[in-house]
Amino acid sequence: MNMNMKITIIRDSRTPVYIQIKNQIKALILNGELATGVKLLPERKMAQIIGVSRGTISHVYAELCADGFVNSKQGDGFRVANDMTEDAGKTEMKRRKLLSNPWKYFEPTKM
Numbered sequence: 001m002n003m004n005m006k007i008t009i010i011r012d013s014r015t016p017v018y019i020q021i022k023n024q025i026k027a028l029i030l031n032g033e034l035a036t037g038v039k040l041l042p043e044r045k046m047a048q049i050i051g052v053s054r055g056t057i058s059h060v061y062a063e064l065c066a067d068g069f070v071n072s073k074q075g076d077g078f079r080v081a082n083d084m085t086e087d088a089g090k091t092e093m094k095r096r097k098l099l100s101n102p103w104k105y106f107e108p109t110k111m
Contacts, residue, residue: 007050017052022060029069029080040070040078 007024009017028034040046043057050057061078064070070078 009050009052018056018059018063021050021052021056022063025060025064026067026069034080036080036082038080039076040080042077 007021009020011017013020025034025040034040040061041049043054043061047054047057061070061072065072065078068081071081072078
């Protein structure tokens, strides 16, 4: 992972810290700043750099695995998924589009 990459946490945000971190890593993957096969920092190192607990990073990495953005292999750590992501990327883009304007998919009810 690029050591110059900056993950920004807003401590007084209503969005939980782990979600802030997860969303920023997903964005880096989707826009190609973290390429397929790139190894993410070990949990302890990432936690130390960002200033959060290792458990927080463990949670982030587990969710990124579940979402298909990264793979985990015993002894090799976490890497950006090779098959990542056309499917995960398309799903994420559809979700973002829907969330940006959910009302356009509903027609008003006539009474």
